[in-house]
Amino acid sequence: MIEFTSVWGAFALLGSDLNAWLYLLPGLVIGLVFGAMPGISITMAMAFALPATLYMDFLPAIIFLTAIYTGAGFGGSVPAVLMGIPGTSSAVATTFDGYPMARKGQHNQALGIALASSVIGCLMSYLLLLFLIAPVSNVVLRLGPLEMFAVAVWGMLLLGSLAGSHLSRGLLAGVFGVLLGTVGMNTAGFTRGTMGIPWLLDGIPQIPAMMGLLAASQLIGLINTNYLITDESSRKISFSKIVGGVRMALSYPTIIFRGSLIGVIIGAIPGVGSSISNLLSYSETKRNAPDGDTFGQGNPKGVIAAESANSSSEGGAMATMLALGIPGGGATAILLAAFAMHNIVGGPSFIANNKDIVYALIFSNFAQAILLLFVGLGFVYVASYVVRVPLRFLIPSVLVVATFGAYAIEGSAAGPITLWVFSVLGWAMVRYSYPVAAAVVGLLLGGLLEGNLLRTNQISGGDFIGYGLERPWALLIFALMLGSLMLQTLSKRRRRKQTEREAQANAASEAS
Amino acid sequence: MHSKVSRRNVLKATAGGVAMAALGMPSILRAQDGFPNRPINVIVPFDTGGYNDRLARAFAPFLQEALGQPLTIINRGGAGALLGHTFFLQQPDDGYTILCTSAAPYLPLNILTQDASFALEDFYMVNLPSQDYTLLATSSGSDIQTIDDVIARLKEDPGSLSVGLQPASADLVNFSILCEANDIDMEAVRIVTYDGGGPARNAVAGGVVDIGLVGGEGFLPLAEQIRPLLTFDVRQRDGWEGALVNEVLGEDPDFVVGSQRGWGLHASMQESNPEVFSTLVEAIETASKNPAAIEALKNQQLATDWYGPEESNQMLARTATVMEQYIDLLQGT
Numbered sequence: 001m002i003e004f005t006s007v008w009g010a011f012a013l014l015g016s017d018l019n020a021w022l023y024l025l026p027g028l029v030i031g032l033v034f035g036a037m038p039g040i041s042i043t044m045a046m047a048f049a050l051p052a053t054l055y056m057d058f059l060p061a062i063i064f065l066t067a068i069y070t071g072a073g074f075g076g077s078v079p080a081v082l083m084g085i086p087g088t089s090s091a092v093a094t095t096f097d098g099y100p101m102a103r104k105g106q107h108n109q110a111l112g113i114a115l116a117s118s119v120i121g122c123l124m125s126y127l128l129l130l131f132l133i134a135p136v137s138n139v140v141l142r143l144g145p146l147e148m149f150a151v152a153v154w155g156m157l158l159l160g161s162l163a164g165s166h167l168s169r170g171l172l173a174g175v176f177g178v179l180l181g182t183v184g185m186n187t188a189g190f191t192r193g194t195m196g197i198p199w200l201l202d203g204i205p206q207i208p209a210m211m212g213l214l215a216a217s218q219l220i221g222l223i224n225t226n227y228l229i230t231d232e233s234s235r236k237i238s239f240s241k242i243v244g245g246v247r248m249a250l251s252y253p254t255i256i257f258r259g260s261l262i263g264v265i266i267g268a269i270p271g272v273g274s275s276i277s278n279l280l281s282y283s284e285t286k287r288n289a290p291d292g293d294t295f296g297q298g299n300p301k302g303v304i305a306a307e308s309a310n311s312s313s314e315g316g317a318m319a320t321m322l323a324l325g326i327p328g329g330g331a332t333a334i335l336l337a338a339f340a341m342h343n344i345v346g347g348p349s350f351i352a353n354n355k356d357i358v359y360a361l362i363f364s365n366f367a368q369a370i371l372l373l374f375v376g377l378g379f380v381y382v383a384s385y386v387v388r389v390p391l392r393f394l395i396p397s398v399l400v401v402a403t404f405g406a407y408a409i410e411g412s413a414a415g416p417i418t419l420w421v422f423s424v425l426g427w428a429m430v431r432y433s434y435p436v437a438a439a440v441v442g443l444l445l446g447g448l449l450e451g452n453l454l455r456t457n458q459i460s461g462g463d464f465i466g467y468g469l470e471r472p473w474a475l476l477i478f479a480l481m482l483g484s485l486m487l488q489t490l491s492k493r494r495r496r497k498q499t500e501r502e503a504q505a506n507a508a509s510e511a512s
Numbered sequence: 513m514h515s516k517v518s519r520r521n522v523l524k525a526t527a528g529g530v531a532m533a534a535l536g537m538p539s540i541l542r543a544q545d546g547f548p549n550r551p552i553n554v555i556v557p558f559d560t561g562g563y564n565d566r567l568a569r570a571f572a573p574f575l576q577e578a579l580g581q582p583l584t585i586i587n588r589g590g591a592g593a594l595l596g597h598t599f600f601l602q603q604p605d606d607g608y609t610i611l612c613t614s615a616a617p618y619l620p621l622n623i624l625t626q627d628a629s630f631a632l633e634d635f636y637m638v639n640l641p642s643q644d645y646t647l648l649a650t651s652s653g654s655d656i657q658t659i660d661d662v663i664a665r666l667k668e669d670p671g672s673l674s675v676g677l678q679p680a681s682a683d684l685v686n687f688s689i690l691c692e693a694n695d696i697d698m699e700a701v702r703i704v705t706y707d708g709g710g711p712a713r714n715a716v717a718g719g720v721v722d723i724g725l726v727g728g729e730g731f732l733p734l735a736e737q738i739r740p741l742l743t744f745d746v747r748q749r750d751g752w753e754g755a756l757v758n759e760v761l762g763e764d765p766d767f768v769v770g771s772q773r774g775w776g777l778h779a780s781m782q783e784s785n786p787e788v789f790s791t792l793v794e795a796i797e798t799a800s801k802n803p804a805a806i807e808a809l810k811n812q813q814l815a816t817d818w819y820g821p822e823e824s825n826q827m828l829a830r831t832a833t834v835m836e837q838y839i840d841l842l843q844g845t
Contacts, residue, residue: 140718141714141717141718141719141720141737142718142719142720143718143720144715144718144720145704145720185591185592187679187705187706187707188679188705189679189680189705198590198591198594198595198598199590199591199595201590201591201592201594201626202590202591270710270711270714271711324717324734324737325733325734326710326713326714326733326734327710337566340566340812340813341812411587411588412588412595451707454705455704455705455706458674458702458703458704458705459674459702459704459720459721460702461671461702
């Protein structure tokens with residue numbers, strides 16, 4: 001729980017050091033710009049800034065890095081909405097509804113919604129962190145392979161909603177994605193499907209493959225179109241519509257709350273993080289929404305669900321890092337490296353002895369989230385001019401930037417080659433109406449599913465049920481999942497009955 | 513008062529600057545007429561943030577000072593360092609590319625299990641300051657108190673404990689040695705494989721697996737959540753309690769050391785560019801013995817001990833020989 005002496009200590013720390021505030025703005029801007037460039041990940045943006053922090057004091061250094069973290073977390077959503085390219089793997093679900101919204105001419109609203117959901121998600125995650133840091137850290141390490149497998153299965157439920165008109169094709173694409181996700185050396189040391197290519201030993205490079213499947217394939221399909229938005233009058237850049245989007249996001253507090261909760265919990269689990277949380281939140285929201293059928297065609301709720309979950313994963317990952325001193329992903333690993341550069345070792349003793357610093361970090365992140373709202377408004381206003389660029393200029397430039405990004409993230413030709421191979425694959429899948437997004441979800445979850453199923457088998461000695469009964473958290477996750485599925489069927493049936501009844505009533509009134 | 517202090521500081525800084533310049537001058541002069549006259553690349557065959565990356569980045573300023581040229585760190589992670597090692601050997605042996613890697617176990621593993629295109633003799637280790645070791649540990653809340661408990665339970669029923677470790681690792685070899693010495697059927701033990709040391713350690717600390725065998729240095733941040741049971745070394749390391757390997761396996765025990773990390777060069781350089789070669793070896797020695805370097809690295813829990821090329825290469829060769837004996841185990845067959 002909160003200790004008030006430390007809280008005052010935190011305010012004193014933040015109040016006495018102007019440097020702690022000076023780096024907020026540059027950090028956010030660096031994060032936004034890098035995050036918005038396809039292929040530049042949050043981790044890369046932070047690694048790029050890491051050497052500069054060596055010359056700062058500890059608190060300003062960490063605040064600077066977390067500002068980049070926050071900025072880049074939202075930056076990735078901008079290309080996801082405007083061009084259907086997830087700048088990072090955590091913005092995959094944002095493309096599902098954000099991009100269709102942009103193509104319908106609602107790019108202003110979509111960006112406003114994404115911004116507001118990110119800001120609130122980030123705020124909520126740090127608020128939860130303030131209260132939950134101790135209990136979360138107690139649970140996180142106890143999560144074993146079965147629990148992780150349950151989370152991965154939950155993510156796979158999304159396949160059903162992505163399938164579109166042909167369920168069988170959706171499942172086929174999903175299974176194909178899972179198979180692609182298991183390429184390389186598995187957790188027991190066996191190598192599959194690498195065709196003798198050494199760089200496939202670590203699996204298919206995820207981000208280039210994802211960019212190829214989702215974006216390049218879409219762009220190739222747009223070649224005969226002149227503009228991203230066909231209707232000329234909709235191509236306006238309107239500040240008031242962006243603000244309207246912000247307000248629209250505020251009218252769905254339940255979706256934001258659910259997204260933030262999923263984001264914090266999933267973000268806190270080492271090795272899972274924001275690339276899974278946005279998918280889970282999207283799928284849960286879609287399943288519980290009365291207008292679930294319109295998801296994927298530009299439903300603002302989809303954007304809210306995805307964005308509130310991916311930005312709130314930051315708080316979860318920070319909880320694990322601060323409480324246990326272990327990195328949940330690349331970004332927190334960089335933060336721990338910055339800790340080490342200042343001769344500070346994270347972990348339980350750090351929290352116990354430096355509560356004021358921990359609270360100062362949390363409060364500074366509140367300020368970051370609020371500042372992000374204003375910086376972000378300016379940023380998306382400028383960025384949305386993309387819709388006015390004729391596609392004959394936009395498509396080649398985006399493909400070139402994506403190629404550079406793919407090179408940057410892999411550091412070798414493996415990135416661009418993966419991008420191109422998957423662009424062709426993605427185009428072919430769209431051409432024969434297989435849902436590309438299902439393959440992406442499979443690719444992201446494949447390794448997680450396989451590795452943890454294998455470990456569950458190893459740890460239980462083959463006795464899955466006996467072992468499962470000893471794992472209360474796994475049972476809880478499975479129960480929640482089943483509950484959510486049952487609720488969906490019930491509410492669907494109720495809605496169908498209601499429409500039938502209304503139709504009967506209408507018919508009756510017409511007859512009389 | 514303020515102005516006085518700051519003036520003194522300015523003077524101090526100036527004096528420091530002059531001293532720095534005086535120190536720096538000879539190396540700059542030397543740089544102009546021979547090796548090195550341009551920046552040198554350091555290949556780290558792992559991603560940013562790991563031990564080798566941290567070691568390379570922390571050591572670079574001191575090596576830079578000794579060489580008189582800036583160093584550029586290049587991370588070439590992937591495929592258990594195979595990609596980075598291959599890339600390093602593909603670069604010309606002119607001394608402008610050097611290597612910072614976990615020579616053991618990754619070089620022998622690349623060669624024994626991954627069909628690498630190189631041999632151990634292609635690498636020349638100048639110094640391997642970091643000598644990691646396998647630590648067998650359990651969660652601090654576990655009812656297992658000592659290594660004798662572990663052995664007794666596994667002897668009675670090999671399937672009674674789950675064991676977390678990485679496949680194809682020194683830790684796996686050490687576990688098999690422990691099993692062999694105590695007549696434990698390793699096939700029947702529930703071995704749980706993890707993709708990296710981090711996840712395996714988390715599983716130990718959280719009690720997800722009953723015991724785990726992982727590199728001991730990485731356990732330090734989790735010290736409060738684990739109970740160390742057995743250190744695979746003949747001397748106490750990092751203050752861990754619990755047994756030492758010779759107390760369990762007898763005098764002069766057979767075991768594999770963990771990661772041996774440090775600095776490497778192209779072995780071919782000894783013939784092709786002997787002068788460049790000795791310049792680099794000397795520079796690494798100077799930097800390793802620099803008191804400022806030792807203090808800076810110690811603060812970041814990184815090693816700087818100077819073993820020298822002869823001992824480093826011998827240690828690596830010894831590890832490779834032991835690992836070769838366990839090739840079937842490492843290949844996972």
